[in-house]
Amino acid sequence: MDGDINATAPGTTPPDTDPARKRRVHGMLKLYYGLNEEGKTVDQAESMDPCDINGPHFDPEVYLNKLRRECSLGELMDQETCMVKQIRSLDSDMQTLVYENYNKFISATDTIRKMKNDFKKMEDEMDCLSTNMASITDFSARISGTLQDQHAQITKLSGVHTLLRKLQFLFELPARLNKCLELQAYAQAVSSHRRARCVLQQYSHMPSFRGIQDDCHAIMDKLAQELRQKFRDGGSSAKDLSECVELLLQLDEPAEELCDKFLSHAQSRLEADLLGLEAELRPPLSYGPTAVTDPYTGPAHRLSVEPTAGSPTGPSSLNNPFLSPSSRTDILEFIDRGCNEFVSSLCLVIASYQELFVNRPQEGELASKNIPQMAIGKLHAFVDALATRYFSLVERRIQEEKSVGDNSLLVRALDRFHRRLQAVAKLLPGSAVPSQGTEIVVRAARERIKQYLAALQSFYLNSLTDVRQALAAPRLGGSSAGVGSHLGGPATGKEAPASLPELLSTLSASILNQIKSVLASVHLFTAKDITFSNKPYFKGDFCSHGVRESLVVNFIKFVCQSSRQFCESAGDRGGSTPPALLLLLSRLCLDYETSTITYILTLTDEQFLVQHHSPVTAVTALCGEAREAAQKLLNHYVKVQGLIISQMLRKSVETRDWVNTIEPRNVRAVMKRVVEDTTSIDVQVGLLYEEGVRKAHSSDSSKRTFSVYSSSRQQTRYAPSYTPSAPMDTNLLSNIHKLFSERVEIFSPVEFNKVSVLTGIIKISLKTFLECVRLRTFGRYGLQQIQVDCHYLQMYLWRFVSDENLVHFLLDEIVGSTAHRCLDPAPMEQSVIEVICERGATCIPVFLPLTVPPASLSSCP
Amino acid sequence: MEDDAPVIYGLEFQARALTSQTAESDAIRFLVGTQSLKFDNQIHIIDFDDENNIISKSVLQHQAGEIWHISASPADKAVLTTCYNKTSESRVVTCGAVWRMPPEWESGSHESPDDPHNSHNPQNLELLCHLDNSSHGNASCVLWEPMGDGKHVISLADNHALLWDLTESSTQATISSSATLEGKGQLKFTAGKWSPHHNCTQLATANDTAIRGWDLRTMSQIYCIENAHGQLVRDLDFNPNKQYYLASCGDDCKVKFWDVRNINEPVKTLEEHSHWVWSVRFNHSHDQLVLTGSSDSRVILSNMVSISSEPFGHLVDDDDLSDGEDNHQDEKTQEPLQDSIISTYEEHEDSVYAVEWSSADPWLFASLSYDGRLVINRVPRALKYHILL
Numbered sequence A: 001m002d003g004d005i006n007a008t009a010p011g012t013t014p015p016d017t018d019p020a021r022k023r024r025v026h027g028m029l030k031l032y033y034g035l036n037e038e039g040k041t042v043d044q045a046e047s048m049d050p051c052d053i054n055g056p057h058f059d060p061e062v063y064l065n066k067l068r069r070e071c072s073l074g075e076l077m078d079q080e081t082c083m084v085k086q087i088r089s090l091d092s093d094m095q096t097l098v099y100e101n102y103n104k105f106i107s108a109t110d111t112i113r114k115m116k117n118d119f120k121k122m123e124d125e126m127d128c129l130s131t132n133m134a135s136i137t138d139f140s141a142r143i144s145g146t147l148q149d150q151h152a153q154i155t156k157l158s159g160v161h162t163l164l165r166k167l168q169f170l171f172e173l174p175a176r177l178n179k180c181l182e183l184q185a186y187a188q189a190v191s192s193h194r195r196a197r198c199v200l201q202q203y204s205h206m207p208s209f210r211g212i213q214d215d216c217h218a219i220m221d222k223l224a225q226e227l228r229q230k231f232r233d234g235g236s237s238a239k240d241l242s243e244c245v246e247l248l249l250q251l252d253e254p255a256e257e258l259c260d261k262f263l264s265h266a267q268s269r270l271e272a273d274l275l276g277l278e279a280e281l282r283p284p285l286s287y288g289p290t291a292v293t294d295p296y297t298g299p300a301h302r303l304s305v306e307p308t309a310g311s312p313t314g315p316s317s318l319n320n321p322f323l324s325p326s327s328r329t330d331i332l333e334f335i336d337r338g339c340n341e342f343v344s345s346l347c348l349v350i351a352s353y354q355e356l357f358v359n360r361p362q363e364g365e366l367a368s369k370n371i372p373q374m375a376i377g378k379l380h381a382f383v384d385a386l387a388t389r390y391f392s393l394v395e396r397r398i399q400e401e402k403s404v405g406d407n408s409l410l411v412r413a414l415d416r417f418h419r420r421l422q423a424v425a426k427l428l429p430g431s432a433v434p435s436q437g438t439e440i441v442v443r444a445a446r447e448r449i450k451q452y453l454a455a456l457q458s459f460y461l462n463s464l465t466d467v468r469q470a471l472a473a474p475r476l477g478g479s480s481a482g483v484g485s486h487l488g489g490p491a492t493g494k495e496a497p498a499s500l501p502e503l504l505s506t507l508s509a510s511i512l513n514q515i516k517s518v519l520a521s522v523h524l525f526t527a528k529d530i531t532f533s534n535k536p537y538f539k540g541d542f543c544s545h546g547v548r549e550s551l552v553v554n555f556i557k558f559v560c561q562s563s564r565q566f567c568e569s570a571g572d573r574g575g576s577t578p579p580a581l582l583l584l585l586s587r588l589c590l591d592y593e594t595s596t597i598t599y600i601l602t603l604t605d606e607q608f609l610v611q612h613h614s615p616v617t618a619v620t621a622l623c624g625e626a627r628e629a630a631q632k633l634l635n636h637y638v639k640v641q642g643l644i645i646s647q648m649l650r651k652s653v654e655t656r657d658w659v660n661t662i663e664p665r666n667v668r669a670v671m672k673r674v675v676e677d678t679t680s681i682d683v684q685v686g687l688l689y690e691e692g693v694r695k696a697h698s699s700d701s702s703k704r705t706f707s708v709y710s711s712s713r714q715q716t717r718y719a720p721s722y723t724p725s726a727p728m729d730t731n732l733l734s735n736i737h738k739l740f741s742e743r744v745e746i747f748s749p750v751e752f753n754k755v756s757v758l759t760g761i762i763k764i765s766l767k768t769f770l771e772c773v774r775l776r777t778f779g780r781y782g783l784q785q786i787q788v789d790c791h792y793l794q795m796y797l798w799r800f801v802s803d804e805n806l807v808h809f810l811l812d813e814i815v816g817s818t819a820h821r822c823l824d825p826a827p828m829e830q831s832v833i834e835v836i837c838e839r840g841a842t843c844i845p846v847f848l849p850l851t852v853p854p855a856s857l858s859s860c861p
Numbered sequence B: 001m002e003d004d005a006p007v008i009y010g011l012e013f014q015a016r017a018l019t020s021q022t023a024e025s026d027a028i029r030f031l032v033g034t035q036s037l038k039f040d041n042q043i044h045i046i047d048f049d050d051e052n053n054i055i056s057k058s059v060l061q062h063q064a065g066e067i068w069h070i071s072a073s074p075a076d077k078a079v080l081t082t083c084y085n086k087t088s089e090s091r092v093v094t095c096g097a098v099w100r101m102p103p104e105w106e107s108g109s110h111e112s113p114d115d116p117h118n119s120h121n122p123q124n125l126e127l128l129c130h131l132d133n134s135s136h137g138n139a140s141c142v143l144w145e146p147m148g149d150g151k152h153v154i155s156l157a158d159n160h161a162l163l164w165d166l167t168e169s170s171t172q173a174t175i176s177s178s179a180t181l182e183g184k185g186q187l188k189f190t191a192g193k194w195s196p197h198h199n200c201t202q203l204a205t206a207n208d209t210a211i212r213g214w215d216l217r218t219m220s221q222i223y224c225i226e227n228a229h230g231q232l233v234r235d236l237d238f239n240p241n242k243q244y245y246l247a248s249c250g251d252d253c254k255v256k257f258w259d260v261r262n263i264n265e266p267v268k269t270l271e272e273h274s275h276w277v278w279s280v281r282f283n284h285s286h287d288q289l290v291l292t293g294s295s296d297s298r299v300i301l302s303n304m305v306s307i308s309s310e311p312f313g314h315l316v317d318d319d320d321l322s323d324g325e326d327n328h329q330d331e332k333t334q335e336p337l338q339d340s341i342i343s344t345y346e347e348h349e350d351s352v353y354a355v356e357w358s359s360a361d362p363w364l365f366a367s368l369s370y371d372g373r374l375v376i377n378r379v380p381r382a383l384k385y386h387i388l389l
Helices: A002-011 A017-032 A040-047 A060-070 A071-181 A188-203 A206-231 A239-252 A255-279 A298-303 A315-323 A333-356 A364-369 A371-400 A407-427 A433-472 A481-486 A498-527 A537-570 A579-608 A619-654 A669-688 A732-740 A754-774 A780-802 A804-820 A828-844 A854-858 B316-322 B326-334 B381-388
Strands: B007-010 B013-018 B028-035 B041-049 B054-064 B066-070 B079-088 B091-100 B126-131 B139-144 B152-156 B158-167 B172-180 B191-194 B202-207 B210-215 B220-225 B233-238 B245-250 B255-259 B269-270 B277-282 B289-294 B301-305 B342-344 B352-357 B364-369 B372-376
Touching: A017 A854, A060 A071, A060 A371, A071 A188, A071 A206, A071 A498, A071 B013, A188 A206, A188 A239, A206 A239, A239 A255, A239 A333, A255 A333, A255 A371, A315 B091, A315 B233, A333 A371, A333 A407, A371 A407, A371 A433, A407 A433, A407 A498, A433 A498, A433 A579, A498 A579, A537 A579, A537 A619, A537 B381, A579 A669, A669 A754, A669 A780, A754 A780, A754 A804, A780 A828, A828 B091, A828 B126, B007 B054, B013 B352, B028 B079, B028 B220, B028 B277, B028 B364, B028 B372, B041 B079, B054 B245, B066 B139, B079 B139, B091 B139, B091 B152, B126 B158, B126 B172, B139 B191, B152 B191, B191 B233, B202 B233, B202 B245, B202 B316, B245 B277, B245 B352, B289 B352
Parallel strands: B013 B066, B233 B277, B277 B352
Antiparallel strands: B007 B372, B013 B028, B028 B041, B028 B066, B041 B054, B066 B079, B079 B091, B091 B126, B139 B152, B152 B158, B158 B172, B191 B202, B202 B210, B210 B220, B233 B245, B245 B255, B255 B269, B277 B289, B289 B301, B301 B342, B352 B364, B364 B372
């Protein structure tokens, strides 16, 4: 049939796919049988068209009219043949369906007939079965009726049996309990007793039972006694103990009392541990690596931190065996012992206590007593009390840890201490113990920083003392080996005395090294593997406030401050500080200002990753302070050196009788000394400071002639017209000079260079000279002597100063003032002065030929 | 302010000695002694007319020698003492003498200093008596008994302190007692001051770096501040209102204030000068005003409120001010009572060896530099009113 449709359809309808056509066929069949529920919507959509040949509203008239109107004759013919074909195929389809259905109907009829026969046979069998069942029921009822009596008897018998057994248990109970007691099977005894207890209680009105009960009570009392005894003895292990407690609890002992007893028992044992620890603290033996110095390394090494501190080669373990074999344990051992003995048994106690009293399944009347809360409260109090004692011991021990040598040992000890306390924290969540422990660690760290600061400071002061000794050591032949080794410098073995730059470099290098090593050891506190390093204090405050501020910044401030003190204390009371030290320190402070401070702080910030939460001291502020100190030191140096030269000059002026002196033949020795000293100061300063700028000077400054008083004596007046026209006695030139020149500041701050320093010193000296001269009266030769002296100074001093005019001016003033103070002012010929001075130049040991200009050398015979 | 400008007077000789005329309380008058080895020395009497800002002067001849120290009698305006250098047989000796000014100088017309005729016929001082100390060495200064009757003077000569009684209207001087400083080396008093407190029974002297106090009744030392200054002590002055307070100055460029009951530490130290400080003076009425002169050619006026006798100012006056002038009071309370430098005077071009307050006007002072320049200055008005109000 399919084939038929296929063959006939192609002309009119587009070639359809198979399933679609099938559906259409089914749809039509359904429609036929009235089952059109499925295709309803589709049909409805189509149904509106009266021209749809398959739709329900098909109107043949309309359809025909439409065809006739729309199609040509050919098409109508085609349409007709197609229609005929379709009708034909539909007819054959219908025939096939009818045939199929008929066959099915036939087979169904056969089956029904067969079933009818089978059912009839089954009905008979069912009837037979029901009769049988009725007879069985009957029999069974009869049997149970006969057996009922016997069954009741048996039940009664078995009841009696159990009762008897119970009674037997009861009667045997005292004996059994006794036996248990003998065998120390306390647990068994208690459980037996518990089983019997209520029964005995119930029947206690009967005499026999009363007897048993009393017996049992006596025995149980004895047992409880024994248990308590055992509990009290304390010799037993923790496990035994807990067993005891459990049994006693079962025996209705009051839990509170038990808690107390348990804790007091534990306390006695923990206290023994604490006493052991305390015993270690007690003997304050005089010991310590600080007191001993290795003969080979010198005192400077006392601070040095072993890179592998904590290893067996650490200084304490190295020194101790030789010193005091009975010497105490180090802090790590101490803490170890504390942890292993005290903390671990404390943990054990806490754990078993919690097991016994807090976490036990609550049963019966015990539950109502609210034991866990009470027990926890007691435990906290107990732990707190003991921990406080433990902490105080630990703190005492930590405080004794004064030697700053092996920080790693301390850090490791603290770490262990802290780590072990975490166990307590886990066991006892609400306890304050771990936080207290952390606090101790924090305090120890703080204390440590203080100690390091003190150590740095004392190191610095020791270094200064060393430098001082090196400076004081005789310049000639004095071996500076000691100094070099003290400072760890390279000068060991050298015969030449350590020069200033060497001293400076060794000093600053050793201080820097010291700071670095201290930083390294402090850094241990923040190492990754240390448990407390991630506490907030060690992350923030310790780094910024502790290390940076309290340690590094404070040390730098200390350096500046102690330097300043040199200026103040030594200033008035006879300058105990050697000037060279002042100079050296000044340079040190200046170096700090330019580079070292920045370097140190950067180093610190990098090492400790300091995050500045709180405001910290700025680098610039520190640099400012250092610079101020450097300036102050240098000023003071100038003052001190100026003073030394001034004193020479003053004595030389004050002690001489200038009226009755002889005609000058020579430069006075004092002047030579002044020039010599100035030269050596020049050398000294030149070692540490740069040359500095000076004004260009004339080609032959040493040859400059003095415009001495005689040439300037003119009857003119400098002052405004209100002075009367009396004989003029004032030095015109000097006054004019003053009018046009800058005011000379005598004790003024100097710059950080050689020329400025020397200018300062020379200014001070010459001004003193001037003031002293003004207080004296001179004769003719006195004036001439001063002239000679001044010319001599003129020859040598100009080269040290920044502005030679300053020297000229001051020397002019001196000579001018002398002339004023002269009874018989007859100045010496300039040429004579020059001759005397040049002769003088040859007499003094030629100091540093380099500084003498060729002109004056060539003039020497 | 116009009248705050300094008034300058120039002497033709170099000069170190300056004093105010102590007994004169009406006119502002200073005495200056000159130093000249070649010409006759003079004493210039300088009167300052405060209202017209005019200086007038008289010159008296002091032919005995160059004047190193001058001081006026507190009782008699016309009497004064000088220490002067005398050269004889190529020896220089310093002597002390009491002089009387001739009576005419005052009655004589105060001619303008520009008048050239005035200086041609100067009058001579009348010698009353020599403080004959040839056996005691060179006199460094002569001190009158403060507020006394002009009958007692002390002269410091080398290492001796000599107390003189002047009798017969000061024409005779006799040593009533003396004290001698014993010690190693050549000791020499450089400066001294007679304390106005304790009934004028105390004297303070300076030698080298030490300051010593003396009891004049027994002529014995009562205290000694060793190393008071790093170097030489140049001058001393007593606080006129606080009996134990003493100021000193010296070659270490410092001015120090001492409480002589505790001599271990100075109460206060000023370090403002850049060279030796030669002179220090308390204001006679308002002792917070301290004047110092130095060889750095500067005069510095300091306000040492914290150690003065009026450390809190006039508290009483605050009440008077509070009801009307709130602004004014605010300013007053805001101003901290701190020691400060009031002013630095730079009119001098040579070392200033002497400064002195006027005895008549407490707001006026004079300073003298070596080149003979005398400068008269006033305390700044703002400060003056601040102190007074």
